[in-house]
Amino acid sequence: MVKQSIFGRIAQLTRANINALLDSAEDPQKMLDQMVRDYTNSIAEAESAVAQTIGNLRMMQDDYNEDLDNARNWGNKAIAASRKADEYRASGDTVDAQKFDNLAKVAIQRQMAAENEAKGAEPTIASQTEVVDKLKNGLTQMKGKLDELSAKRDQLIARSRTAKAQQQVHDAVKSIDFMDPTSEVGRFEEKIRREEAKVRGQQELASSSLDAQFESLEDLGEQTEIEARLAALKSGSAPRSAIDQGTGAATSSTTGETTY
Numbered sequence: 001m002v003k004q005s006i007f008g009r010i011a012q013l014t015r016a017n018i019n020a021l022l023d024s025a026e027d028p029q030k031m032l033d034q035m036v037r038d039y040t041n042s043i044a045e046a047e048s049a050v051a052q053t054i055g056n057l058r059m060m061q062d063d064y065n066e067d068l069d070n071a072r073n074w075g076n077k078a079i080a081a082s083r084k085a086d087e088y089r090a091s092g093d094t095v096d097a098q099k100f101d102n103l104a105k106v107a108i109q110r111q112m113a114a115e116n117e118a119k120g121a122e123p124t125i126a127s128q129t130e131v132v133d134k135l136k137n138g139l140t141q142m143k144g145k146l147d148e149l150s151a152k153r154d155q156l157i158a159r160s161r162t163a164k165a166q167q168q169v170h171d172a173v174k175s176i177d178f179m180d181p182t183s184e185v186g187r188f189e190e191k192i193r194r195e196e197a198k199v200r201g202q203q204e205l206a207s208s209s210l211d212a213q214f215e216s217l218e219d220l221g222e223q224t225e226i227e228a229r230l231a232a233l234k235s236g237s238a239p240r241s242a243i244d245q246g247t248g249a250a251t252s253s254t255t256g257e258t259t260y
Contacts, residue, residue, distance in 0.1 A: 032153040039146045043139065050135040057128040060121055067118035074111035078104045 085100035 032149060032156060036146065036149050036153060039142060039149060043142050043146060046135070046139055046142065050132065050139060053128065053135060054132050057125065057132055060125050060128065064118050064121045064125055067114045067121070071111050071114035071118065074107045074114060078107035078111060081107055 081100045081104035085097045085104060087097075088094070088100060089097035
């Protein structure tokens with residue numbers, strides 16, 4: 001029963017679908033850790049049971065080989081006793097000849113018993129050899145599964161650490177973006193633009209006032225004077241300045257005439 005239970009446990013563990021178990025697990029890393037511990041413990045128990053089974057098989061093989069050796073030895077003794085009996089019979093000593101013939105028979109009987117012991121052990125040895133081979137193969141598969149579990153656990157831990165590191169970097173970048181000085185510059189630039197727009201609005205509002213309209217009329221009169229003087233220059237008559245016009249008017253007033 002012990003051998004069957006160990007063999008059944010090995011078969012069950014080696015058939016386990018690790019990926020399916022991980023997909024259904026709430027916490028794959030914890031499950032992998034537990035599976036690694038279970039596999040390690042099961043392998044240790046299986047190795048102990050298999051070692052005991054192998055030990056028992058080796059003992060049976062030793063007994064089998066010993067039975068074969070005994071069968072050969074008793075066969076040799078039977079031959080020797082039979083030859084000795086023939087020698088005594090040839091010399092006419094029938095008593096000793098019969099005695100050695102009886103010894104040969106006893107040796108043959110023990111030879112047959114040893115052969116029967118060996119023959120009876122052969123099926124058991126063959127069966128146990130098959131069991132041991134299966135147990136060894138199962139242990140090899142279990143160790144392969146354990147290596148697979150350990151590798152998956154290490155990969156999962158590495159991925160988890162990488163994800164945490166990436167999250168830390170992401171959080172740090174978000175923090176940097178939040179305190180980004182260029183964003184402050186942008187807000188300051190927007191503030192200046194609003195102030196400039198306000199100034200343009202004030203200028204436009206001021207230009208629409210009454211005083212501004214009168215100032216524009218004065219500018220128009222000055223422009224008209226400039227155009228008149230330019231036309232006079234082109235016609236060949238020197239235009240008089242406002243000062244000359246004023247002086248002429250004053251001179252005319254002394255003579256009683258006013259010239260325009």
